Amino acid sequence: MKTIIFHSEVPENAPADEQDVLHEAAFIKDILEKMGYQVSVYPFTTNLDDSKKIIESEKPNLIFNLVETIYGAGRFINFAPVLFEHMNVSYSGCPADAIYLTSNKLTAKMTFNGYNLPTPKHITLQNIEKIEVKETEQYLIKSIWEHASVGIDEKVFKFYNNKADIFKILSERKIAKNESFAEQYIDGREFNISILGGKKGPQVLPFAEIKFVDYPADKPKIIGYRAKWDEESFEYKHTVRSFDFDNTDKQLLAKLEKYCIDCWNTFGLKGYARVDFRVDKQGNPYILEINTNPCISPDGGFVAACSKAGIPFSEVMTRILEDAV
Numbered sequence: 001m002k003t004i005i006f007h008s009e010v011p012e013n014a015p016a017d018e019q020d021v022l023h024e025a026a027f028i029k030d031i032l033e034k035m036g037y038q039v040s041v042y043p044f045t046t047n048l049d050d051s052k053k054i055i056e057s058e059k060p061n062l063i064f065n066l067v068e069t070i071y072g073a074g075r076f077i078n079f080a081p082v083l084f085e086h087m088n089v090s091y092s093g094c095p096a097d098a099i100y101l102t103s104n105k106l107t108a109k110m111t112f113n114g115y116n117l118p119t120p121k122h123i124t125l126q127n128i129e130k131i132e133v134k135e136t137e138q139y140l141i142k143s144i145w146e147h148a149s150v151g152i153d154e155k156v157f158k159f160y161n162n163k164a165d166i167f168k169i170l171s172e173r174k175i176a177k178n179e180s181f182a183e184q185y186i187d188g189r190e191f192n193i194s195i196l197g198g199k200k201g202p203q204v205l206p207f208a209e210i211k212f213v214d215y216p217a218d219k220p221k222i223i224g225y226r227a228k229w230d231e232e233s234f235e236y237k238h239t240v241r242s243f244d245f246d247n248t249d250k251q252l253l254a255k256l257e258k259y260c261i262d263c264w265n266t267f268g269l270k271g272y273a274r275v276d277f278r279v280d281k282q283g284n285p286y287i288l289e290i291n292t293n294p295c296i297s298p299d300g301g302f303v304a305a306c307s308k309a310g311i312p313f314s315e316v317m318t319r320i321l322e323d324a325v
Helices: 016-034 048-058 079-086 096-103 105-114 163-175 225-229 247-267 301-309 313-322
Strands: 002-008 038-044 062-066 139-143 180-184 188-196 209-212 239-242 272-280 285-292
Touching: 002 016, 002 048, 016 038, 016 062, 016 225, 016 313, 038 048, 048 079, 062 079, 079 096, 096 105, 096 247, 096 285, 105 247, 105 285, 139 163, 163 180, 188 247, 188 301, 188 313, 247 272, 247 285, 272 301, 301 313
Parallel strands: 002 038, 002 062
Antiparallel strands: 139 180, 188 209, 188 272, 209 239, 272 285
């Protein structure tokens, strides 16, 4: 099988979250070659004609899609799979439509609400007059498009709890071409749950909870950029992934599993995905977002969940590829 791995174009001075895709590509290339695949690796450039010519020249049986950004921006994440579909070439992971629906967080929010999938309240410049903001509620500002906690810096992070402040910062970000929204902060537990596809349908992998260890009482328990990418930071060292639960969580985990499958079916996901949740003090889950084609790096959460499930990674790759679009 002739395979092309396409990944995001990465400038030399790119931040850690963008450079990570190069490690991911090398990891996947090594596994595929051990499985007998003939593998080539290319950046997916801003010039679609260049990528089109590579596909026409190589004539791959399959493309492994690791394209996360174009021009360094997440809002173009679905351009690569649209091209693959246009050229009628099979590719790994989620379809272009599912990638668009989940990457645009407002579109995802509207879909969650339309299908009665619980998600935190959100505020935009368009709906701010209709939303009641209670004094006890706290809101954080998120980019509509960017993932990997881009734009959430724990050093300067702050909550907002009144409409005037929320309107001001959303307006400023719109002017700066960084379209954002405000999402209600759910004080409680955080879960990142991976799902693996294949011929037999989706399998929810072992539940992963992110524990906030020794966090000061006044420090917001959020997974921001430092917690994910700055290995020397307090946040990185004190957010720990755990797969250990007792019987008191049985009912909650059943709810989380159901919502994961509901997300898979509602958005038409394929291959592999991750659903991020917050769970409030009363045990109510809220879907934060769906990550299509989550990071497959040796130290990433998806690989850790597969390992916890006892699934050899060659089998994981086989299932992703047999579920190709």
